[in-house]
Every structure is written in structure tokens, then in C-alpha cells.
Amino acid sequence: MRILNVSRARAVTSAGGRRPLGARRSPASRWRAPVAFGLLAAGAVLTVPAVASASPYPSPVIGHVYLDDGTVGTNTISAFDRHADGSLTPLPGSPFAAGGAGSGAGLASEGAVQFADGGRFLLAADAGSDQVSVLRVEPDGSLRLASVASSGGALPVSIAVHGSLVYVANAGPADSDYTGFRLAPWGSLAPVPGSTVTLPAAAQPGDVLFNGTGTRLIGTRVGTSQIDSFTVGLGGRLTAAPGSPYAAQGIGPFGSQFRPTDPDQLFVSNAHNGTGLGTVSAFTDSGAGVLTSIGSSPVPDQQTAPCWVTISPDGQYLFAVNTGSGAISRYSIARGGALTLLGSTTVSATGGVGAVDPGISPDGRYLYVNESRIDAVGAFAVSPGGDLTELPGSPIPLPAGATPAGIAVN
Secondary structure, three states: OOOOEOOEEOOOEEOOEEOOOOOEEOOEOOOOOOOOOOOOOOOOOOOOOOOOOOOOOOOOEEEEEEEEOOOEOOOEEEEEEEEOOOOEEEOOOOOEEOOOOEOOOOOOOOOOEEEEHHHOEEEEEEOOOOEEEEEEEOOOOOEEEEEEEEOOOOOEEEEEEEOOEEEEEEEOOOOEEEEEEEEOOOOOEEEOOOOOEEOOOOOOEEEEEEOOOOOEEEEEEOOOOEEEEEEEOOOOOEEEOOOOOEEOOOOOEEEEEEEOOEEEEEEEEEOOOOOOOOEEEEEEEOOOOOEEEOOOOOEEOOOOOEEEEEEOOOOOEEEEEEOOOOEEEEEEEOOOOOEEEEEEEEOOHHHHOOEEEEEEOOOOOEEEEEEHHHOEEEEEEEOOOOOEEEOOOOOEEOOOOOOOEEEEEO
16 A cells, blocks of 8 residues: 655745745655544634644644645645644645545545555545546645546445556445546546446445556445455456455445555454444455455454445554444554454544544555544644654644545555
8 A cells, every 4th residue: 555755855835934944745645544423513713723842943844734625616625734743734725626626525434535656646536527637746745636537436445556556446336446547747547448347236335456566456345344355457457356345244345455565465354243243354466466354354343334444554463443332443553464463442422433534654654543422533642652642732633625535645
């Protein structure tokens, strides 16, 4: 899944003031991460506070956090400056128009927003208009619309990116599929001929993603509890692995991540086992795309509805966000891919229920969580041992009308 880093110096005037010298912005790539639980948007405010900083001096801006707001009619993208101390402040001009329409509801998926082309572009699913928007990431982190394209189906919910190759998972019951595109240097999307893989109407794809080398692609079928596995050809078309789709190791395979340090290790959350019965599976993904269980997989997380997962950049820790029980499960990952549950951290606001997509900073020091039930973003510090501590001032509200899905951190 995919980190690229590009840092650019910035001294840009915003809201009448100048950003401190030394503040930097760095568009980068993806850390991924919709809601099948009927979560209702809470009232939001127009004035968005920041996560409090313990220092009396402004902390330098070192990156950004973006969320797909999913707003009805004109979809928007919320953008935040990400500071060195982990705090967030709204980016001037946020939210930015995405170009398509949102659905006004959370999406049952991970990966609704993704970076592309070394962080030059942000891709966002427009579930209300069956489109995908491409937005140029400016040096100050603001967004400018480059293009909008048909998603190749209905209800796009997840986006996978490797180099110029893009795949979109469409979850509409009548047009459920994976469809491939090529991203041009100027930001337009062109369909890859013959790339569409049609899915059964009940499949309800929840996530689509490439491994770190772009040679394999995985898709989760939440509705039928299966995992699609493909090899990726030179032309960008997919070939199903022998035995694909595979039966998941639990009900409702949902979020998934390849280990950043090993493109052959795949981890998938199993969301719908029942109250307190969530699990996370670990697989080896062979060169031919064959999935083989690792160790004692699946490993219980003792929580409810682990729908979204992310892995630290060093590959040592996996974090699973439990939408039903409002906690983030923490696992260590052994060299061979075996998982060990370390414990769980409660998300503070409203008992944490409704927390969804996570994204982790490229240095692995901070974890950000899309708290879609209350239209906010949670911020956590990650200790060297994988423990989480929620930052002062977290969560940070999103703009009025947001029903957020996906989160991208650079």
C-alpha cells in the first residue's frame, strides 16, 4: 500500500498571515482506509478547531490529511495541515470541491481517497455520481480539480493506485466490478481496455489494493465473504489466481493491507463475526496470487466489527479500527507475518462507536482516524512499542454536511 514522499518548502500567506519559516509540506502516497452500519451524520460546525499543541509556538507543517466528505450534490474534500507534533489545523480554502457528487452517506469500504503520481494528485470516489475525481495537490497542500471520469460502474467505493495504473471497485448491485484506468501526467483517467472484472450482484466489494510492487491486486467481497486475488499483467489487465475467489477466514472480509516491508504478506479484517468476535487474518500471497494462511490466522481482536486496518511504515504493527465497539486493536507482526494481539485503545468521543478509516503518517508517529459517526478526525500518537495515546483536542470536527469516507495522510 504504498508510500511515496515528496517534500516542498513553503512560506505561503494564509488568512492574512505568513507561515513560519521552515514549515514544509510534502504530498505523498497512500495509507488507506465506508460504513455498512447505517451511521448517521451528526451536526457539524463551520468553524473547525485544531488539535491543541502543548507548545506556545506554532508547530511546523510537515504534511496533510485529506478526507472524502461524501457531501450530497457537490462532493468536497476536507484538508488539514499536519504539524510536526501531530496536531491538525484546517487548510485555508478547505473543503475543496471534488467535481463529482457525494452520496450523503458513509461508504462500506476502505480507500475512497488515494494519492497518485508521487503525491502530485489525490483521487477521490464520487459515489453519488458514479465518478472518480482527480485533484492536483498544490505545493501548499490545497487542491485544484484536474479531471472527473466515470468510475466504470455504479457506486465507486475504493481506489487502488500503483504508478500510473488505477483500479476502482464499484459496489452498485447492478454494476459491481473492478475497472482499470491509466492516469495521464496531466491528471486525466483513461479506461484500460478489457480491464473490467464483473462481480456478482451480492459481492459488495469493500476494498481494492495493489501490493507494493504492483504485481498483484486484492479485492474483498464483504457481501459474500470472499477475497479476490489477481496477478497484474504488463498492460494493466488482471488474471485471476488459481482458486480465486478464496473463502475468507471470517464473515465480512473488509479492510486489507499489504505489509509495507513485504509485498507477499497480506492482512484482512473480518468484520461481521458478531459482538466481540472480530478477527484479523494473515496470508502469504504467492507470485501467482495464491493465498496461504500464516500461523494461527485468523487472530481474535476481542472487539466488534474490525472494518478498517492500517500498518506502520516499518511493518511492525497493525492497527484495526473496530467500528462496533469503538476501539483500535493493536497487533505486532512477526517477521514471518504471524500476528500477536497487544491490546486495544478506546476512541474517546461518544465511546468511539462509528470510528472507521485509519491513516498513519509516513514516519509512523501519528495515527489519524475518520470518526464518521460524528463527522470528525481523531488523532493519536504512536509509541515505539505500538501503544496509542489520543492527542489533546482530538477529535477535530469536519465541515457541515460531511459524511466522510476514506482518509489519506502524507
